[in-house]
Amino acid sequence: MVIQLLTFVSLAVFVVFCLLRVVRFARMPIHLRWELYPVPHEGRESGGSYFEEVDWWTHKREKHQIKAFWFMLQEILLLKALFHENRSLWYASFPFHIGLYLYGGWVVLVVLGAILDLAGVSFGLLHVLATVVGLAGFAIGTLGTLDMLLKRLTDEKLAPFTSFKEHFNLLLILALFVTGLLAWVTAGSFDPFRAYLAATFTLAAPPALGAMTVVHLVVLAFFMAYFPFTHMTHAFIKWFMWHEVRWADDANLKGSKVEAKVRGVLAYPVSWSAPHIDGRGRSWAEVATSTPGTDEK
Amino acid sequence: MTTRIKDISKPAEELLLKLDPKKFMKLPPPLEDEDNTVQSLTDEQFAKYEASLDGFTVLQMPRPETREEKEVLIAKFLEGLRKLTSPEDNWTFLQPLILSLEHCAKCQTCNEACPVYVSSGREDVYRPTYRSEVLRRLYLKYIKPGGRILPKLRGHEIDLTWETIARLGELAYRCTICRRCAMTCPIGVDNGLITHEIRKLFSQEMGIAPTELHTKGSMQHLEKGSSTGMTEVAFKDVIEFIQEDYEERMEIEIPIPLDKEGADILLIHNAGEFMSWPENPAALSSEQLGYDAVNYGLWYDDVQLARVALKHAQIAKKLGVKKIVVGECGHAHKAIAVIGDRVLNEDLNIPRESSLTLMEDLVLSGKLNLDPSRNDFPVTLHDPCNLVRLMGVVEPQRRILEKIVPPHQFREMNPHGTENYCCGGGSGFAIMPSMNWPSWKMSISGRMKLKQMIDAFSDVKDPEQRRYVCAPCSNCKGQIRDMLEHFEMWDKTRMWYGGLVELIVNAMVDLKNPFLVWPDDEDFM
Numbered sequence: 001m002v003i004q005l006l007t008f009v010s011l012a013v014f015v016v017f018c019l020l021r022v023v024r025f026a027r028m029p030i031h032l033r034w035e036l037y038p039v040p041h042e043g044r045e046s047g048g049s050y051f052e053e054v055d056w057w058t059h060k061r062e063k064h065q066i067k068a069f070w071f072m073l074q075e076i077l078l079l080k081a082l083f084h085e086n087r088s089l090w091y092a093s094f095p096f097h098i099g100l101y102l103y104g105g106w107v108v109l110v111v112l113g114a115i116l117d118l119a120g121v122s123f124g125l126l127h128v129l130a131t132v133v134g135l136a137g138f139a140i141g142t143l144g145t146l147d148m149l150l151k152r153l154t155d156e157k158l159a160p161f162t163s164f165k166e167h168f169n170l171l172l173i174l175a176l177f178v179t180g181l182l183a184w185v186t187a188g189s190f191d192p193f194r195a196y197l198a199a200t201f202t203l204a205a206p207p208a209l210g211a212m213t214v215v216h217l218v219v220l221a222f223f224m225a226y227f228p229f230t231h232m233t234h235a236f237i238k239w240f241m242w243h244e245v246r247w248a249d250d251a252n253l254k255g256s257k258v259e260a261k262v263r264g265v266l267a268y269p270v271s272w273s274a275p276h277i278d279g280r281g282r283s284w285a286e287v288a289t290s291t292p293g294t295d296e297k
Numbered sequence: 298m299t300t301r302i303k304d305i306s307k308p309a310e311e312l313l314l315k316l317d318p319k320k321f322m323k324l325p326p327p328l329e330d331e332d333n334t335v336q337s338l339t340d341e342q343f344a345k346y347e348a349s350l351d352g353f354t355v356l357q358m359p360r361p362e363t364r365e366e367k368e369v370l371i372a373k374f375l376e377g378l379r380k381l382t383s384p385e386d387n388w389t390f391l392q393p394l395i396l397s398l399e400h401c402a403k404c405q406t407c408n409e410a411c412p413v414y415v416s417s418g419r420e421d422v423y424r425p426t427y428r429s430e431v432l433r434r435l436y437l438k439y440i441k442p443g444g445r446i447l448p449k450l451r452g453h454e455i456d457l458t459w460e461t462i463a464r465l466g467e468l469a470y471r472c473t474i475c476r477r478c479a480m481t482c483p484i485g486v487d488n489g490l491i492t493h494e495i496r497k498l499f500s501q502e503m504g505i506a507p508t509e510l511h512t513k514g515s516m517q518h519l520e521k522g523s524s525t526g527m528t529e530v531a532f533k534d535v536i537e538f539i540q541e542d543y544e545e546r547m548e549i550e551i552p553i554p555l556d557k558e559g560a561d562i563l564l565i566h567n568a569g570e571f572m573s574w575p576e577n578p579a580a581l582s583s584e585q586l587g588y589d590a591v592n593y594g595l596w597y598d599d600v601q602l603a604r605v606a607l608k609h610a611q612i613a614k615k616l617g618v619k620k621i622v623v624g625e626c627g628h629a630h631k632a633i634a635v636i637g638d639r640v641l642n643e644d645l646n647i648p649r650e651s652s653l654t655l656m657e658d659l660v661l662s663g664k665l666n667l668d669p670s671r672n673d674f675p676v677t678l679h680d681p682c683n684l685v686r687l688m689g690v691v692e693p694q695r696r697i698l699e700k701i702v703p704p705h706q707f708r709e710m711n712p713h714g715t716e717n718y719c720c721g722g723g724s725g726f727a728i729m730p731s732m733n734w735p736s737w738k739m740s741i742s743g744r745m746k747l748k749q750m751i752d753a754f755s756d757v758k759d760p761e762q763r764r765y766v767c768a769p770c771s772n773c774k775g776q777i778r779d780m781l782e783h784f785e786m787w788d789k790t791r792m793w794y795g796g797l798v799e800l801i802v803n804a805m806v807d808l809k810n811p812f813l814v815w816p817d818d819e820d821f822m
Contacts, residue, residue, distance in 0.1 A: 025392060025395070025396065028384065028391050028392040028395070029384050029388035029391065029392070030388070030639065031388065031389055031390050031391060031392050031393060031639075032389045032390060032599070032636050032638075032639050032640070033635050033636055033638050033639060034390070034393050034487075034490065034636075035635070035687070035689075036476060036479055036480060036487075036686065036687065037685070037686055037687070037688070037689040037691070037715050038689075038715055039689065042689065044689075044691075044692075046691045046692050046714055046715075047685075047686075047689065047691055047714055047715035048689045048690065048691040048692050049688065049689025049690070050689075051634065051650065051651060051654070051688050051689055051690050052654055052689065052690055052691070052692055052693055053654060054650065054654045054655060054657075054658045055620070055648070055650070056650060056654075057648045075483070079483060081406070081481060081482070081483040082404070082406060082483045084481075085406045085407075085409070085410070085481040085483075086404065086405075086406040086409075086481075089404055089406065093404070156299075157405050157408070158403075158404070158405055160299040160301055160421070161301075161302070161403055161405060161424075161426065161430070162403060163403075163452030163453075164449070164450055164452060165450070165451055165452030166403060166452065231399060231400045231401065231402060233400070234400040234402065234484045234485075237396065237399075237400055238400075238484060238485055240392070240396055241396050241400070241484060241485025241486070242485055244392060244393075244396075245392070245393045245396065245485065245487070246479075246485060249689075251638060252638045252639055252641070252642065252646060253646075254643070254646060258639065259642055259643065259646070262639050262640075262642045263642060263643070265388040266642065268384070268385040268386075268388055269385055270385075270386065270600070271380065271385070271386055272377075272380060272386060272501040272502055272600065273373070273376070273377075273501075273502050273504075274500060274501050274502055274503065274504035275504055276504070276511075276516065276600075276601070277501055277600050284388075284603070287600060287603075288600065288603035288604055288607055288640065289604075289607055290604070291519050291520070291604065292516065292519065292604075293520070
């Protein structure tokens with residue numbers, strides 16, 4: 001029961017704090033534009049933008065969302081930027097990330113298997129698929145993580161700028177892969193995980209579990225509870241990095257949502273203290289329309 | 298020897314980095330044996346200003362002497378850092394800043410994209426990640442709740458001394474904010490933005506900024522009308538002179554309309570053009586600020602940026618023009634067209650566009666009688682970061698060049714377009730001439746561009762063949778001019794520079810004489 005409680009708590013922490021993180025960034029005020037070209041949804045081979053058109057504001061804009069999606073897909077699945085810019089690290093990072101993706105896939109397949117078991121549906125192929133995906137993920141992930149650790153420890157560009165935290169994160173993920181692998185080796189299958197999940201979903205007592213299965217569940221629980229507080233959240237926060245900053249090229253057109261948001265932030269008070277700012281509790285709009293040193297105090 | 302993050306807090310008696318010219322990136326012939334010696338500060342300057350980062354200073358901060366002065370510096374910095382992470386004070390960049398501060402994987406992938414880091418011989422202090430990591434640790438330790446609990450274990454241990462602050466402020470001026478590093482980040486972290494935010498903290502809270510950007514820059518701009526110090530009267534005189542010069546040189550009368558109410562276009566231009574390159578400008582406002590499109594706030598202070606952008610929009614509104622067109626000045630483009638887009642709201646939101654698109658329209662329309670053979674010399678194109686990578690104006694200048702330069706004479710630099718290298722004068726460096734700073738600009742920040750320019754003409758074997766670097770940006774031209782002069786490139790290779798519009802005019806069949814003036818021409822100024 002303790003391990004089930006741990007699973008529930010860690011899952012709750014994972015979901016709640018990941019959501020809070022998303023909400024935190026989503027609720028931040030509109031910022032000044034800071035895009036970086038090429039912007040894929042512009043759909044121009046050379047990396048250009050609508051600013052290349054005379055009277056661009058009179059033209060209907062077409063956003064090539066498929067190109068943006070294709071860019072993200074290549075970036076997420078293949079780590080394209082790393083492949084082009086830092087090949088030696090890609091050789092480690094690619095299997096590391098593929099291992100994590102497969103691990104995620106394995107979890108989904110095992111959860112699905114547990115649900116089908118509870119529904120009384122037998123679907124052997126799903127278990128085979130879970131075994132293949134799980135083993136591939138654990139094995140590839142282990143190799144990738146070991147290589148990442150090695151690079152972090154020995155590469156002269158990386159080692160001096162790697163802190164204990166980065167080593168710890170890698171060791172934690174390594175533990176996730178290795179204990180998963182050992183759980184399969186000692187149990188001969190991933191069935192105990194499925195049985196455990198089925199029992200947990202119905203709040204029933206868990207089945208007898210092997211030591212490595214328990215260790216893996218503990219490591220996974222710790223990882224889930226720890227993850228939302230680390231830079232590893234780039235896995236989903238990346239969306240903001242691209243869509244809200246690098247590709248955020250929506251113009252401030254009259255009557256647009258951007259215009260309304262800007263109106264709101266211009267009413268914020270300014271409290272910067274340098275003499276030329278001369279805030280005096282005034283709003284951004286008031287300060288920006290004043291000339292330092294010439295306005296009446 | 299590696300310079301670690303914690304080293305930034307070393308006592309000021311020791312330089313954090315002593316540049317070694319032997320390590321600088323090698324330049325191609327004819328500069329392969331160039332003496333790379335960098336100029337040092339004088340003993341008097343060293344005694345007067347804090348320069349313990351690398352022996353250079355653009356901030357020209359005096360060293361705090363007493364314990365109280367040091368404590369005040371630290372307290373102001375922390376207050377500024379708190380404001381930098383507050384939605385009210387920093388709505389302008391809060392989201393991008395926090396995203397970049399909290400998600401770096403420290404993979405160091407961005408380093409090789411940085412021309413400053415590579416040109417310096419890969420000095421750790423100049424890594425794009427170095428200053429970011431210092432600010433990140435200060436933020437995580439001193440601003441985030443619970444940050445002082447086990448900072449070493451959590452990877453953000455750092456000592457906050459006055460030296461940390463002084464060196465960090467100075468280090469924010471060892472990056473041209475070209476954002477080439479951000480392009481390569483697999484996660485989307487933007488170290489150029491972090492540099493920008495450090496500069497803001499120093500200016501907006503501590504009142505510390507380079508004199509050329511602030512006192513002689515944006516303040517002079519707001520007070521006198523131009524960062525060059527040019528008044529409205531002086532501007533009108535210059536325009537009169539330019540008109541007379543045009544008539545004399547081209548034997549054509551070209552009126553330059555000033556303050557024309559209800560005009561289709563208000564052209565705003567970098568006032569440096571009127572002073573340094575009078576062959577470039579065209580139609581304008583003579584109202585204060587209306588004749589100077591620069592906006593130095595872009596580089597260091599959001600409030601100053603907003604003030605200048607708003608003044609430009611107010612002038613356009615008063616004249617009742619249909620749109621504002623920005624002349625060949627990269628940062629002026631970005632300031633008013635991109636960044637200013639969320640400052641110029643409602644009735645001040647007057648459409649803005651690049652002069653390059655307008656010129657492209659003119660050239661491709663066939664209204665001008667152009668002959669590319671008039672530009673029959675090797676030409677390469679510099680892509681100003683603000684126009685290209687940061688605004689997406691990539692093709693118009695190339696389509697213009699196709700019409701005004703013989704195809705066999707045009708060659709791209711490598712890399713080019715959105716992957717271009719900064720000229721080395723970006724983010725204000727081009728207009729900073731103080732003390733030994735020019736030596737740093739020539740040796741480090743401009744080195745990659747110099748190499749690119751030489752490489753672009755490597756197939757030109759005749760040493761007497763004139764060759765032209767087309768740089769459609771005033772600041773880039775300033776930096777390129779200084780580099781060509783410093784390395785005597787005209788004498789060594791007949792390499793010269795200029796804007797795009799000069800090449801267009803030079804290709805005009807209706808002109809009797811060539812418009813371009815080369816250093817070996819009689820009427821070269």
